[in-house]
Amino acid sequence: MTSVFCSLGVALLLPATVLGGRNTQSTDTEYKYGGADVTGEHLGAMPHNTGVDMTKPNQAYCDGCLVAVEEFHMQWLRYVTKESQEGDEVDQKGGGNQPPAITYNDEVEDTVSDICKSKAFRLNAYTDQVAEVCQSLIGTEEIKRKIVAQFLAKDLNARLLPGRKKSTCEDGGLVNACPVGAKYAFDIGNSTSCGLCESVVGNVLFQVRHKKHNHGLWTQKSVFEIVDSVCMMGVLRHADPKVDEVYEVCESLMDEHAKAVVASIIKHYGDEAAVMADVCSTMTNHCAEGGGDSDGKNNKKSKKKKKKKKKSKKQDL
Numbered sequence: 001m002t003s004v005f006c007s008l009g010v011a012l013l014l015p016a017t018v019l020g021g022r023n024t025q026s027t028d029t030e031y032k033y034g035g036a037d038v039t040g041e042h043l044g045a046m047p048h049n050t051g052v053d054m055t056k057p058n059q060a061y062c063d064g065c066l067v068a069v070e071e072f073h074m075q076w077l078r079y080v081t082k083e084s085q086e087g088d089e090v091d092q093k094g095g096g097n098q099p100p101a102i103t104y105n106d107e108v109e110d111t112v113s114d115i116c117k118s119k120a121f122r123l124n125a126y127t128d129q130v131a132e133v134c135q136s137l138i139g140t141e142e143i144k145r146k147i148v149a150q151f152l153a154k155d156l157n158a159r160l161l162p163g164r165k166k167s168t169c170e171d172g173g174l175v176n177a178c179p180v181g182a183k184y185a186f187d188i189g190n191s192t193s194c195g196l197c198e199s200v201v202g203n204v205l206f207q208v209r210h211k212k213h214n215h216g217l218w219t220q221k222s223v224f225e226i227v228d229s230v231c232m233m234g235v236l237r238h239a240d241p242k243v244d245e246v247y248e249v250c251e252s253l254m255d256e257h258a259k260a261v262v263a264s265i266i267k268h269y270g271d272e273a274a275v276m277a278d279v280c281s282t283m284t285n286h287c288a289e290g291g292g293d294s295d296g297k298n299n300k301k302s303k304k305k306k307k308k309k310k311k312s313k314k315q316d317l
């Protein structure tokens with residue numbers, strides 16, 4: 001995709017904070033640093049009053065909550081791995097065949113409390129809205145403790161994340177961030193050709209919304225840069241066996257239609273229904289008549305065609 005960046009320059013100017021519940025923060029907004037976390041890295045001062053409505057379910061609130069759970073998972077896994085290797089405060093259950101038990105001491109408490117302010121979090125260039133929502137969760141003692149309880153001495157396989165997101169973020173859970181049954185949020189949908197395409201589009205739009213864009217613009221270049229790694233991020237958003245199927249569709253879609261997908265996102269201001277219609281029915285036949293749909297049977301012929309395409313690609317290599 002890098003070669004495409006230089007030749008594309010169409011820009012769409014969006015409001016600085018939110019457009020229809022979507023995050024559009026600029027990378028020009030810098031964190032102010034103060035203090036240091038337990039690793040010695042400087043902490044970022046958290047943004048406030050970013051325009052997120054945290055009184056009821058909405059897209060910006062939901063995106064921030066989902067990112068918070070994903071970040072908690074990744075940083076917790078990193079911490080447990082480090083402690084296990086060093087043999088510190090970790091009880092290797094079942095000879096290492098069961099999830100390790102961490103002693104919840106002051107160091108662990110500091111690590112958890114600093115998740116949304118850590119260098120690792122900042123390097124992911126999340127929007128200020130995401131950062132504010134993340135800190136609102138981790139900074140609330142009762143919510144933080146309940147999130148920790150989902151991971152402490154528990155299986156840390158990413159396949160469990162959709163369920164953990166649901167119990168944390170869905171309306172009626174720990175916080176009322178996401179509408180009940182939000183497909184992109186909780187891996188809802190089947191493995192039909194259409195269902196997989198819709199899952200990919202949901203992942204792409206989620207990725208575009210919760211990352212900062214240069215100068216606050218959604219440009220073809222900035223969107224390309226953000227979605228470049230979207231397929232591999234599916235491991236945090238889907239359970240077995242769907243995760244592998246989504247990855248295959250994602251790779252195929254982005255290899256063959258990345259430029260058109262990005263153009264559709266900009267054209268429709270990231271509107272999910274419009275982009276899905278473009279990508280899954282017009283650009284491809286995933287949801288077209290005879291191509292299978294999210295409630296119907298999968299199109300076996302289309303699957304066979306994909307397999308043939310993959311084989312021919314391998315032969316070309």
